[in-house]
Amino acid sequence: MLLAAPVSVTVLGYGDEFIYNEGILCYTASEKLRVLNIHGLSRSSQQDFESTEQGGDLPLERVFDLPQLLAPNMNESRIENLDREDFSLVHYSHGWLTCLWSPRNRPKSRAWLICLNLYSESSGPAEIRLNLGWRSTKKIVVRNTTTHLFCGIWDDRRINSPSDWCFYRYSLDPIEQLPAEIRLGRFVGSEPGVTSCFEIHDGYLYAVSSQSSMPNQEVEYTSYYHCVRVPVDGHERDLEILKVWRRNHEEGPINDGWTSLSLHKDEESGQLLIGESRREWTGGVSSSQRTYYMHEIPTNPLISDSELPFEDPCRFCPSPCYSGWMSMESWDASPPPEGRLPANDRLALLLGPDEKPNFSPLKERPSRNVHSDKEAEDNSPSFILAKTKLRHYDISSHSFIDLVDDPAPTSSFRVQQRLRLRVSSSQLGAPLRDSKTGLLAKSINGVVDSAQLVSRGVNLWPPDASDEEWQPPESCKLPGYHSSANSSISMSDASKEPQTNPESMYDLLNPVPNPSGKVDGVADERSIVYASGLGSELARPIILINFDEAIRIGRDLEAATGLLKGKARSDPQPVRNQKTWEWQETASWLRIEKSMWLR
Numbered sequence: 001m002l003l004a005a006p007v008s009v010t011v012l013g014y015g016d017e018f019i020y021n022e023g024i025l026c027y028t029a030s031e032k033l034r035v036l037n038i039h040g041l042s043r044s045s046q047q048d049f050e051s052t053e054q055g056g057d058l059p060l061e062r063v064f065d066l067p068q069l070l071a072p073n074m075n076e077s078r079i080e081n082l083d084r085e086d087f088s089l090v091h092y093s094h095g096w097l098t099c100l101w102s103p104r105n106r107p108k109s110r111a112w113l114i115c116l117n118l119y120s121e122s123s124g125p126a127e128i129r130l131n132l133g134w135r136s137t138k139k140i141v142v143r144n145t146t147t148h149l150f151c152g153i154w155d156d157r158r159i160n161s162p163s164d165w166c167f168y169r170y171s172l173d174p175i176e177q178l179p180a181e182i183r184l185g186r187f188v189g190s191e192p193g194v195t196s197c198f199e200i201h202d203g204y205l206y207a208v209s210s211q212s213s214m215p216n217q218e219v220e221y222t223s224y225y226h227c228v229r230v231p232v233d234g235h236e237r238d239l240e241i242l243k244v245w246r247r248n249h250e251e252g253p254i255n256d257g258w259t260s261l262s263l264h265k266d267e268e269s270g271q272l273l274i275g276e277s278r279r280e281w282t283g284g285v286s287s288s289q290r291t292y293y294m295h296e297i298p299t300n301p302l303i304s305d306s307e308l309p310f311e312d313p314c315r316f317c318p319s320p321c322y323s324g325w326m327s328m329e330s331w332d333a334s335p336p337p338e339g340r341l342p343a344n345d346r347l348a349l350l351l352g353p354d355e356k357p358n359f360s361p362l363k364e365r366p367s368r369n370v371h372s373d374k375e376a377e378d379n380s381p382s383f384i385l386a387k388t389k390l391r392h393y394d395i396s397s398h399s400f401i402d403l404v405d406d407p408a409p410t411s412s413f414r415v416q417q418r419l420r421l422r423v424s425s426s427q428l429g430a431p432l433r434d435s436k437t438g439l440l441a442k443s444i445n446g447v448v449d450s451a452q453l454v455s456r457g458v459n460l461w462p463p464d465a466s467d468e469e470w471q472p473p474e475s476c477k478l479p480g481y482h483s484s485a486n487s488s489i490s491m492s493d494a495s496k497e498p499q500t501n502p503e504s505m506y507d508l509l510n511p512v513p514n515p516s517g518k519v520d521g522v523a524d525e526r527s528i529v530y531a532s533g534l535g536s537e538l539a540r541p542i543i544l545i546n547f548d549e550a551i552r553i554g555r556d557l558e559a560a561t562g563l564l565k566g567k568a569r570s571d572p573q574p575v576r577n578q579k580t581w582e583w584q585e586t587a588s589w590l591r592i593e594k595s596m597w598l599r
Contacts, residue, residue, distance in 0.1 A: 004460065196210075204230065417514045462506055
């Protein structure tokens with residue numbers, strides 16, 4: 001992944017929409033819901049496939065009939081003329097798949113949130129059906145573990161009350177709805193993944209927002225992350241609040257179109273991290289630069305009222321100089337800050353008596369928590385936001401991973417979409433030392449800043465078709481590697497030898513014309529999954545770019561392919577239960593047979 005050198009590329013299937021998480025791909029195709037365990041595709045022996053069917057793991061691919069799955073919500077045996085635009089996939093995690101069904105053309109219809117336990121060994125998948133009534137379903141967030149499930153809805157229809165997030169909770173073992181909904185009353189940020197993010201970590205539901213308040217503050221100096229957490233089995237009165245320093249506005253303007261916000265778990269320390277990608281005009285210069293910032297969220301227990309340093313005004317900007325969670329009551333009882341304005345600032349003269357801007361001196365960030373995309377220094381081509389179809393940052397490899405539209409030069413006025421992989425990676429460099437004393441760099445917030453990220457450059461894949469001498473990087477060549485100019489992309493040929501023809505790669509990455517330019521994609525540390533096209537009339541191809549050598553798609557799977565095809569049924573039959581809306585079929589990618597092995 002560091003060098004933009006995938007292991008394989010495969011067309012997994014054709015569908016309307018999909019979600020991908022934890023190695024599980026869920027997608028809708030016509031009136032079917034299909035579930036594919038991509039990480040399970042590393043199994044290559046008959047013994048592994050037979051043990052899978054005996055329970056304990058997902059089958060290779062499971063299929064659900066949506067008209068019969070949704071019928072109990074309408075007290076019918078089967079939904080006729082199902083409009084696929086009424087059904088959408090919301091979230092998958094820990095074996096639980098959450099879907100939203102909003103029938104618009106049925107009298108007295110309500111929106112339903114349906115959660116299915118795909119690992120259930122009972123007579124059918126355990127399920128939760130939540131009637132959302134007339135609540136708005138435009139913005140829904142679902143997070144769950146193996147024991148608890150949270151469903152958050154952005155409630156913007158309250159009268160005489162500000163809009164806020166309302167969470168419903170379920171216990172999954174046993175399945176029951178926990179009493180009392182939880183409202184994040186002082187939490188601002190209505191765009192998940194952009195201005196807000198949510199995650200369950202160590203028994204708490206964490207919510208983080210990069211916005212401060214509903215009304216716009218005319219004069220503002222400092223921006224904070226507003227963090228809220230609540231125990232998974234707690235109540236609304238158990239809400240805890242924390243403010244984490246984000247940036248000072250004097251650092252330069254932000255291009256909000258590139259901003260993304262998420263929560264991650266640090267692989268080394270287990271600490272919860274805020275990750276935000278921003279494109280900024282740092283210092284007000286003419287060129288902007290994309291940078292990824294990481295901030296630690298303290299997980300220490302709640303600070304009691306007697307421990308609150310009320311005489312210290314720095315409690316209103318508690319990061320990293322103050323790192324304690326406060327209860328809602330203590331937060332409301334704390335006095336407003338005074339005298340926290342920059343010296344000799346002309347904007348301070350415009351402040352009215354009711355304006356209370358946030359201000360904190362500019363803080364230093366540890367070098368290891370800041371990664372800048374050095375596209376200008378590497379003289380690599382830059383892409384505007386409209387041409388960057390997928391933006392992802394991988395913390396493990398310190399890499400910006402983008403799927404960009406880079407059309408090939410042509411004399412025609414009609415430009416065809418040509419998707420390419422762009423990776424800008426960095427590595428930990430030598431320890432930082434003072435240029436005069438030679439000692440390690442000074443401590444920042446009690447931590448020695450002894451590491452820095454050094455750019456590896458920008459890599460684009462596939463190469464240009466005109467580059468006939470292109471070869472994969474030496475580090476990506478396996479023992480026994482040999483190149484091939486074969487342009488075929490069939491599964492049988494892909495299992496014989498690696499293929500490096502750039503034209504074949506582009507044909508597989510762009511299997512159908514896409515004049516709309518619409519691309520939906522998801523990436524993790526092992527793979528990229530994306531779908532190209534609008535999907536209004538024809539199903540869109542769902543394509544996997546794989547970086548994991550253990551997922552042997554297109555190679556060493558001939559025996560498994562024959563085994564699965566031998567077990568394929570002409571007429572679907574129920575598997576492991578008596579319900580007719582679930583069965584097992586041969587995986588779609590085995591029938592499509594469009595794959596390319598690159599190593």
